[in-house]
Amino acid sequence: MDPVIVVGAGPVGLALALALAGQGVPCVVLDEGPGKDEPRPARTLVLHPETAAMAARLGCTTLRDEGARWTAWRTLRRRQEPVRTALEPGGPAPLHIPQHALARGLRDAAHAHPLVQLITDSRLDTLEQDPRGVTAHTRGAETTWWRGSYLVGCDGARSTVRKLLGIRFPGRTAVERHAVAALRTELPWPDEALLHRAPPEEVTARPLPDGVWRLDWLLPPRGDLVTPDVLVSRIRDTLAGWCGGTTPGYDLLDTGVYTLHHRLARRWRADRVFLAGDAAHLLGALGTQGVEEGLRDAENLAWKLALAWHHGASPALLDSYQAERRTAVAARLRAADQAMPALRSSGGLRVLVPGSGRANAALLADAHLGRGPLGAAPGYARSPLAPPPAEGTVPTATEPGAPVTDVRVTAPDGTTVPLRDRLGAGRLLVVLVAPGTGVWDRRHWLQAGLMPRLAAAVSALPVRAELLVAEEYPGAAAHTVLLVRPDGHLVGAFGGVRPAELYAAADALRGGPPGTDDRAPAAPAAHAAE
Numbered sequence: 001m002d003p004v005i006v007v008g009a010g011p012v013g014l015a016l017a018l019a020l021a022g023q024g025v026p027c028v029v030l031d032e033g034p035g036k037d038e039p040r041p042a043r044t045l046v047l048h049p050e051t052a053a054m055a056a057r058l059g060c061t062t063l064r065d066e067g068a069r070w071t072a073w074r075t076l077r078r079r080q081e082p083v084r085t086a087l088e089p090g091g092p093a094p095l096h097i098p099q100h101a102l103a104r105g106l107r108d109a110a111h112a113h114p115l116v117q118l119i120t121d122s123r124l125d126t127l128e129q130d131p132r133g134v135t136a137h138t139r140g141a142e143t144t145w146w147r148g149s150y151l152v153g154c155d156g157a158r159s160t161v162r163k164l165l166g167i168r169f170p171g172r173t174a175v176e177r178h179a180v181a182a183l184r185t186e187l188p189w190p191d192e193a194l195l196h197r198a199p200p201e202e203v204t205a206r207p208l209p210d211g212v213w214r215l216d217w218l219l220p221p222r223g224d225l226v227t228p229d230v231l232v233s234r235i236r237d238t239l240a241g242w243c244g245g246t247t248p249g250y251d252l253l254d255t256g257v258y259t260l261h262h263r264l265a266r267r268w269r270a271d272r273v274f275l276a277g278d279a280a281h282l283l284g285a286l287g288t289q290g291v292e293e294g295l296r297d298a299e300n301l302a303w304k305l306a307l308a309w310h311h312g313a314s315p316a317l318l319d320s321y322q323a324e325r326r327t328a329v330a331a332r333l334r335a336a337d338q339a340m341p342a343l344r345s346s347g348g349l350r351v352l353v354p355g356s357g358r359a360n361a362a363l364l365a366d367a368h369l370g371r372g373p374l375g376a377a378p379g380y381a382r383s384p385l386a387p388p389p390a391e392g393t394v395p396t397a398t399e400p401g402a403p404v405t406d407v408r409v410t411a412p413d414g415t416t417v418p419l420r421d422r423l424g425a426g427r428l429l430v431v432l433v434a435p436g437t438g439v440w441d442r443r444h445w446l447q448a449g450l451m452p453r454l455a456a457a458v459s460a461l462p463v464r465a466e467l468l469v470a471e472e473y474p475g476a477a478a479h480t481v482l483l484v485r486p487d488g489h490l491v492g493a494f495g496g497v498r499p500a501e502l503y504a505a506a507d508a509l510r511g512g513p514p515g516t517d518d519r520a521p522a523a524p525a526a527h528a529a530e
Helices: 011-021 049-057 062-067 099-112 160-165 226-240 290-311 315-343 361-367 442-447 451-459 498-508
Strands: 005-006 027-030 044-047 074-079 083-086 095-098 114-121 122-130 133-140 144-150 150-153 172-185 192-198 201-207 212-220 250-264 273-277 408-410 417-418 426-435 465-470 480-484 492-496
Touching: 005 011, 005 133, 005 144, 011 027, 011 049, 011 074, 011 099, 011 114, 011 290, 027 099, 027 144, 049 062, 049 099, 049 290, 062 095, 062 099, 062 250, 074 361, 083 361, 095 099, 099 114, 099 160, 099 480, 122 160, 133 150, 150 160, 150 290, 160 201, 160 273, 172 226, 172 315, 192 361, 250 315, 290 315, 315 361, 426 451, 451 465, 451 498, 480 498, 492 498
Parallel strands: 005 027, 005 150, 027 114, 074 192, 150 273, 426 465
Antiparallel strands: 044 095, 074 083, 122 133, 133 144, 172 212, 172 250, 192 201, 201 212, 408 417, 408 465, 426 480, 480 492
């Protein structure tokens, strides 16, 4: 099979290439730029635990040194006492990192991976498809034709791939504007993020390493130009208001004015070509995270393309990428649209968003902290890959389709790690909840209790799977068997060993037996076509 072509070398494109390479799929990444990312301290992003864990699995080494985890979230509101929400430093606390640092860490990992080929100064201008694959033409330092099994456009909001496919990109323009500054200073609450609301004014402060802070001021959607003098005045007034009336010393590192748009591509798949990241969607208002949604696109698509590349795929498997991810992003955009009229009004109105009865400031905090309709990781309960109702299913604290809890699990070889560390290899995870396994003699695991029957059932599944054991899982009784997707979402939970039901669920997850066209023979995997 020819490699997968990834157009675009931002965080989403690099993450997708690394995720595919980690599952044995060679990739060519076409980078329009020179292969370097301009440092912009004021251009940052927030990763919540599951996406931060994904980046770490992919080999991104900049997360620890150049990202900061908040210890608390503070909400200040006019004429009210501050509200402080403590966060667990090693747990669900968000990770705040400059985008260029994330991209650099992923780029370094891509350079080091033998299955990833990075091609700089390559601008796509032609795209052709046939039943066997995709042919792409690039201009730049050299004019080249490329041949791939699939192609994924991760080339940003002005996506050439999307335009060549003729896919519409409707939505709303200038939903929000923010003035942004990155500066080094001392604030009264080190390592704690802040939301300060005094409608119509709104300011957020989020820490980075080495005493650096990113400050965001909400601007009128179509207000006056923010000059350097105006921005410096905002900085001084804001810092003085937080520091007892006196502006502390500060070093201004970077500034910018960002206009946020909400858009959603009509289609995310056209035969063997897919869209991901900003090429497929734009969001960012009310604390929603566009790059993080793009990383979720990459994780969702990678295991499906890898399965198709190695074994062939049913149409339902590849179609499920759009069905799952586009639906999830549409729900996020809809929640923001519903909340925005009240959240951005000056009348102090309260708003009820489906699933949340929190007041305005708390709703915004939830968006930043990865909770509620604006921030929580999506679930795929209505996925076309969801198995049909079956006997023997049992409830847990995780609904089918939702991300699993990151409990500690043990493999038959005795390795004990967080569950998320076993993701990303393109295999299903089968987790037996067995209290007391910590005292088992691991040499005899496969001969103890339910393990022989469960191991036999796992080896018979139609998709490659790994058998794990957990001491406990929230809401699960002893001897519950969890079936987990390669991207960490729960397929289902079964009471005891039920080989037929496990097989049916795994078969549903792959969309049924593979089709015949996805494994059609291709030319030898020379990366560039002559």
